[in-house]
Amino acid sequence: MSSVIDLDMLKAFGQIAAPAGIAIGAFLYLGRDIVARNIFPTLTRQHAYHVIIALAFMAWTVALAGIGAWTYVSTHQGRAGEDSRESKSNLPPLPGDTGWIFAGYFDIAKEVFIEGPYVSVQSTVTRGHRRFVEVGDTVALKVARDVHIVDYKRQGAAQKLVPPITKGIIDEYDKTGVRLPAGTELIVRDVSEGKWPDSPNGALWLRVVYVPK
Template sequence: MEGDTVRVIVQIAGVGGLGLTVFLIIFREIIRKNIFPQLQNEHSYRIILVMLSFTFVIALAGLGAWVWIQTHPNEFRKEVRAWDHLDGGYKLMLLGLAQEGCYFFRWDQSSILETPDFVEEAQHQYAEEKISMAKAEDPLLIVGFKETGGALAYAQTTSERHARAVQNYLVNRFNLPIGGIDIVGVGATGNPPQVDNYFCGAKLILTSEYEKLTK
């Protein structure tokens, strides 16, 4: 019965209520020991005073925590990120594509999607490697894609926007000259992979790798 009471209090009052309940149970058990007749009046008074003081402080702290949470609700909400619902297999697939130079977009959107830190790190390492390999006769190239379907002209424009977004990102991230990275849009050609809502909308390669990529 006591366990049920504690459970109800926790559901209503939260952790502060649990602390106060546990303290009151301990207080009750001490009283049940019937030790007060064996103590001097001064000692009994001190014990009761200390326990009442602790009860008041815990109750006041619980009330203060409740008021704070009610007035600052957004500070206690766990941030839900777009990839939190993905299972381990999907996250590994994202990682694999990132290691091949992919940057991710959503259907008909031109902004690069935020990804888990380990995916961004893989993209960063891949980009550093490609930058170090690039030469005047074999410069960097960003190939933009559009999801399969839709009008050809619209697909072409969307793929170019994807490539341009990644170009701007890499120029800012690695402090590169804007002319140091070429871009090309290929529309829906190649049907690049998609993991859940993450579509490989653009890929960083060397120009010499373009023909193989678009076969």
């Protein structure tokens, strides 16, 4: 146990000493240039003393600034990573490990969204076959979205692969109770586009899974 603590302490001291050493080294390089100018013989004893004290004070200040900067960056990077991991671990499980989210309405002829899109594409493996999102894309939610599975409240996840658009009108029986927060990253497994015969607009539904950790 003591050896582990000693190693951790040495590692911490090494990380702190690195920026402090760089800062002091840089300052001493400048101080050496000042000393090389041989100005001390032209100064009184009191002035020379003040110059030496000033150099020592500035070296200490630079070292503290280096340690402070390192501590600030390390702390905030660590917190950012912890927050990201915590937010991912707090996501609710998807019924049957998947589900459908509504991504928006779009004008089919003009190929523009009239509602949404509620997701943004983060990365893609193919592009050009569809007007907005492809199977295999990684998307992030712009707003919170409910997860749907056709007839979930009566059949569970049995119809998890059935696009909601085939049912027509989504109702309370299709809600899984899972609501994903904005910013959730998901992988698209299926894309479903559908419209009523007399409507110029189509609905975009995505079957998604979580991005593997």
